[in-house]
Amino acid sequence: MNFRTIILIGGVGIVLHGCTSIDRFNSDSVKNFTSPQELIVQKNINAANGRAKEYVYSWGAKQSNKEPQSLYPRKHLNSYCSAKGGKFSVLHKSSMSLVKNQWDKKLLSTYSSVKQGIGAYKCVQSDGQSWIVSIEPVAERKLDDGSDARMVALQTKIMTALDAQKFYSSANSSNTPAAKKTTANNQTAKNTPSKTTTPKEVEVKKEAKEAEAKKETKPTPPLPVKQSASVVETPQQQQLKYYVSARRDLNKGTNQVAACNNAQRAYNFGKLHGSNAANVYAESGVLVARCLTSVPSYSSRFSNSKGQAVKILQNLTNNHNHAGAKHMLRQIK
Known part of the structure; x- marks a missing residue:
């Protein structure tokens, strides 16, 4: 070589x-x-x-x-x-x-x-x-x-x-120089003694501190600090959470706009890997189509809400053979 x-x-x-x-x-x-x-x-x-x-x-x-x-x-x-x-x-x-x-x-x-x-x-x-x-x-x-x-x-x-x-x-407000400067100025103000304090007031405060130090006080044991465990949800868990919340509120007829937003969030995750992920994706799509056709406060955001609902249902029908999507598609047409 x-x-x-x-x-x-x-x-x-x-x-x-x-x-x-x-x-x-x-x-x-x-x-x-x-x-x-x-x-x-x-x-x-x-x-x-x-x-x-x-x-x-x-x-x-x-x-x-x-x-x-x-x-x-x-x-x-x-x-x-x-x-x-x-x-x-x-x-x-x-x-x-x-x-x-x-x-x-x-x-x-x-x-x-x-x-x-x-x-x-x-x-x-x-x-x-x-x-x-x-x-x-x-x-x-x-x-x-x-x-x-x-x-x-x-x-x-x-x-x-x-x-x-x-x-x-x-994120942007916590990183601006003005915010940092304000925080620093506030901290400086806390640590700077007032210039208007008279000598007599200083003497009175000094005597009070000395008297307080002479008192025998029982120390208070520190309280245990709870450590909060940070739990990171998987995309599958997030998708399921949004879907369950949307289905519950839509069935109750409450918080319909928020429910439709949650349905859209779940549907936007797409078809994820997992035993139940494909079903959650399809069911979320049906909820979105339902919002686009029967929740005016949500569907009014879109120029062709019915057409978009039909596209979603056709996708679920052709690619997932979803019975609920087929039934709803027939009702719309």
Whole structure:
């Protein structure tokens, strides 16, 4: 084996090492997915457990010509939106509030390969439906292979407009310089003694403190601190929760708009893996169709609510052979 062959093999190894398997970013590769959540799951945009997944955002000086992987989540969702005839645009900018290490946050903010692929994006499809996806960095590290490549962990989530507004309003307000300055000023004011205090008042306070110190008081034992366990729900659990809530409220005839929103959330997850996931997806679709045809306060948001309901029911009928969807489709027609 000559020296040229060794160099060639080594170069191929570097290219393949640490890469994520990503299809071409075109409409044909994503057009068959029924929802953006199904795309996220099937394309493994998040980790297998639904949490943040690591992507290379900088390959280092020796491999600077390689495309950064950190733009993949945004490109996949953008391609899906285009496949639906939609427009994909930035809704909220990211302040990287989930990155706890300040040095990591500062480093990530200097790379366009990170900043151009994070934040909240909104897609308005040609059929009138819309959805919002949030792509947020969680952590940063150097790749453990001796190279200069660096990784960023990205969490991709489908959000409602209300959830996105709450998250990004809270995140941005806590990171603004004005908020930090106000907090610092308030803390300084608390720690600074009043200049208007007279010498007599100071003496009285001093005597009171000395008298208090002489009293024998029994120390109060500290109360035990309860540790709250953080439970992370899987996409299947979230989908089921939204579906159950929507079905309950619709059957009762209460909170109908909120119920329809929950039904839409469950349906947007798409067909997930699991023994009961396909049924939950289909039943959620029937609820959405029901909202589009019989809940005026919800259906009035859409220009062709009946047509959208028919599309959902036809999809469930043709691809899932759902009896309830067939029955409802006959009633509408």
